[in-house]
Amino acid sequence: MAQEQNKRGRILSGMRPTGKLHLGNLEGALKQWVELQDEYECFFEIADWHALTTAWQDTRELRAFVRDLAIDWLSAGIDPERSVIFVQSRVPEHAELHLLFSMFVPVPWLERNPTYKDWLEELGPAAATYGLLGYPVLQAADILIYKADTVPVGKDQLPHLELTREIARRFNYLYGKLFPEPQAKLTEFALVPGIDGRKMSKTYNNHILMSEVAKEVERKIKRMYTDPQKVRKGDPGHPDTCPVFMLHRIYNAAETEEIAPECRSGRLGCVPCKANLITKLNAALEV
Template identity: 40%
Template sequence: MTDRVLTGDRPTGPLHLGHYFGTLRNRVELQRQGADMVVIVADYQVLTDRDVAERLRETVDGLLLDYLAAGLDPEATTVFAHSAVPALNQLLLPFLSLVSVPELQRNPTVKDEIQHSRQSSVSGLMFTYPVHQAADILFCKGNLVPVGQDQMPHIEITRTVARRFNERYGPVFPLPEGLLSVAPVLPGTDGRKMSKSRGNAIALSATPDETARLIRGATTDADRHITFDPGLRPGVSGLVQLVALCQDRDPHEVAAEIGDAGAAALKRTATDAVNEFLAPMRERRAAYAKDLGAVREVLRRGNERANELADQTLAEVRAAMGTVY
């Protein structure tokens, strides 16, 4: 049986190199291996920690361009928008009846998201976030979900929902497995985890000059000798790791090669490595950006297929529950 992989992103801003090495590269590889890739543009989920979703059309266009530039093939991968698939969201009602409030309260990922929320109080949307993700995964009967370790509790909630539905109403859903990423956490230009919200990210859409400026401003230290020691030298080591990932090399080898040449040489090396690595993506992105109508057509076609999958699953759910009148 062909694996069906469900993954996706919230359209909250440009994807960056951390996203690429953490998830996008794996998606392209799974696509190459023949997996049925279903990628969600989780526009509703933007509202979990924001009062409004600003400039959403522009952000979604940018996300689609990032996907295509990174190598996702619209002929082999289904890309769809959360808000465009009513039957997916209708699954929430029966799914919410299958989990308890204490189970949601104990979810460590939700706890962390609530703690870092921009909102003054917790919305019902944020509180039920794991059940939304269960609907995202189960509507298409996804059986593999690439996640980081911190997202595994969401997979467990999804498995709980699927198992309880099957026990109560009959076998409809597979029990999905989390596909753990082995990619390292990529530090940003300040040595902390690369993140849009921290302003330390190098976007996949950054120009060569923007990339050079961001790397010139990266945090380093006073020791001229370059080594790879993430614990003691996060800034320097982050740049070394960036070079190593872009050139598919060992970071210790990169550091030894620069040696006593200092932080300025490290930054020049990192700038050249990143710009060379991003060059083909920039070329593909520029080509796609010339026709946003065709890019939006990718999403429209993906929405059509996602609706077909969701309608079929909802019909099975209604039949199992005895709500076909």
């Protein structure tokens, strides 16, 4: 208990279980979470109810996805001795608080949510369920039920957190001060390129899993998109725009100052450059 009192505050963060995690999840969130465990009292949520907002038609794999997510978290360094790890649906009070909040949250607050608009544009009008529209209210319940005062977010997620703050303010005004207004802990999430050069995402099927076996890592990196202007061996390369070099910066930072000029001069070809990355990436994933 004394150890918790020395920490700076309480954090709530989570992920939807939609399958095994990839390098983008690892670099974009999990590594930061691992570091936050030493500074904050941390609550990490496997948000299986949130997964239903866009995947309610088929839930056959949801239980397995919950298990996969927990395994990936543990393997990345989320420590149940230092943090609380829980499955959202196992705590029914989240749904109860969500229901109470929904009684006073105006619909226009939810309709202006940029993520809701993006999902409708991507998924079509049939996706406009109450669960999708109201998911920020459930998200607010997730945060406020633990009286979390800090939430790690990227700049694009600030509108979501502001809605939670608005809900806390309205509740406190109507019924008396109970909930803190959680503050954002801005995190510079790493942009991890996929094997096709776009942002790594399961949606694009361009990802490398955290749990990928060495042979599969090798197969994917060998297929990886590189500099389109480097057609032949000896052609000068452009490492600053090459996705392979971007992964070198993350998993082979010590050699990037040597790799970049060799690539620009044309002395380093794509095949040996990828072979080097395969070795370094597999070594990182084995740790």
